[in-house]
Structures are given as structure tokens and as C-alpha cells.
Amino acid sequence: MRCPFCASTATSVLESRTVDEGEVIRRRRKCDKCGKRFTTFEKVRGTALWVVKKDGRREPFDKEKVKRGILRAVEKRPISMDLIDDIVESVEREMLRMEKEEISSKAIGRAVLKRLKRVDKVAWLRFASVYLEFEDLEDFAKAIKT
Known part of the structure; x- marks a missing residue:
């Protein structure tokens, strides 16, 4: 070194x-x-993960993109950057454990939602509203009841 x-x-x-x-x-x-x-x-240098988007496009897994999505959801919430980084690392590890070269953007979204729900319900709802494409107040109400 x-x-x-x-x-x-x-x-x-x-x-x-x-x-x-x-x-x-x-x-x-x-x-x-x-x-x-x-x-x-x-x-260990990460293996190449490819994300398959809803429209079928493929792009390299970008944990900074995952982090940006989480940051939007946790804006003005009492959540530390260390916790956000831990969530991102945890999501990346889960995707790598799948041992697939391609993962769906839905799998990433579900993994983020699972972790945000444990950390902060408001951030979880914000992320869910984008990820699950809420269209009206009924969608919010359904999500809150689950």
C-alpha cells in the first residue's frame, strides 16, 4: 500500500x-x-448487477441512485445519513445474494420499502407513493391500512 x-x-x-x-x-x-x-x-469489488426497468431497458445497478430515491423520501425527517447509507448497503447486499446478473427495479423498490417501513412510516409512505405509482388519496389510504 x-x-x-x-x-x-x-x-x-x-x-x-x-x-x-x-x-x-x-x-x-x-x-x-x-x-x-x-x-x-x-x-471485495462488486459484481456487475444489471437493473431491468419496467419498460425493459437495462442499466447498471447504481447504489447512488437508490440513495437519491431514499433521500427524497426522508427529506426533513429525523433520519441520519449513516442510517441511509446502511439501508443502501443492505439493499445492495440483498440484491447480490440473489446471485443473478439481472434484477428488476421492482425487487429493489420492495427491498427499500421493507427497510423504510421499519425506520420511518412517513418516509415509507413517500417512497411507496412514487414506487407504487399512487394516483389518488384512495391509494394512500390503502397503503396506510396495510
């Missing part, structure tokens, strides 16, 4: 531990040349 301070490749690992439910390895390192310490994170 190259030192970010002096660019030397001579570094030593002082400590290693897993984070993010074992998905990432955090390593504390020390440069053998300049003596400065720094932290690195190792994560």
Missing part, C-alpha cells in the same frame, strides 16, 4: 479488523519511510 504522505510503498500493518458486518477490512498502517500512520479499507 502506498503511503499517502510520502508515496513510499514500504508500509507495515499495525492493526486489522472487520467493519460493516464483515464486508470491509479496516487496516491501520504505518509508513516505514516517513513514520506517519494512515488507515485503509479493503472491500
Whole structure:
């Protein structure tokens, strides 16, 4: 690992531990040349997931797009960015566990809805109104009753 301070490749690992439910390895390192310490994170490079949209188009899975959708739903709600990031990571892991190269946008939407319902009912309803394409107040009423 190259030192970010002096660019030397001579570094030593002082400590290693897993984070993010074992998905990432955090390593504390020390440069053998300049003596400065720094932290690195190792994560398995994701496999290519393709999302099949309602109209049949395919596009690469983009967790930032999932995050933007959640951010719109949680706007002005007491939900931390850390929790939002956890939801996005959890959705991505669920999609990867399906072991398919293509997943439907509906599967992603259902996974987000499931998590938002546990976290914040208002955010869940906002997300559901877009994802489930509510057309009138009756659609909202039906969703609230479920």
C-alpha cells in the first residue's frame, strides 16, 4: 500500500479488523519511510448487477441512485445519513445474494420499502407513493391500512 504522505510503498500493518458486518477490512498502517500512520479499507469489488426497468431497458445497478430515491423520501425527517447509507448497503447486499446478473427495479423498490417501513412510516409512505405509482388519496389510504 502506498503511503499517502510520502508515496513510499514500504508500509507495515499495525492493526486489522472487520467493519460493516464483515464486508470491509479496516487496516491501520504505518509508513516505514516517513513514520506517519494512515488507515485503509479493503472491500471485495462488486459484481456487475444489471437493473431491468419496467419498460425493459437495462442499466447498471447504481447504489447512488437508490440513495437519491431514499433521500427524497426522508427529506426533513429525523433520519441520519449513516442510517441511509446502511439501508443502501443492505439493499445492495440483498440484491447480490440473489446471485443473478439481472434484477428488476421492482425487487429493489420492495427491498427499500421493507427497510423504510421499519425506520420511518412517513418516509415509507413517500417512497411507496412514487414506487407504487399512487394516483389518488384512495391509494394512500390503502397503503396506510396495510
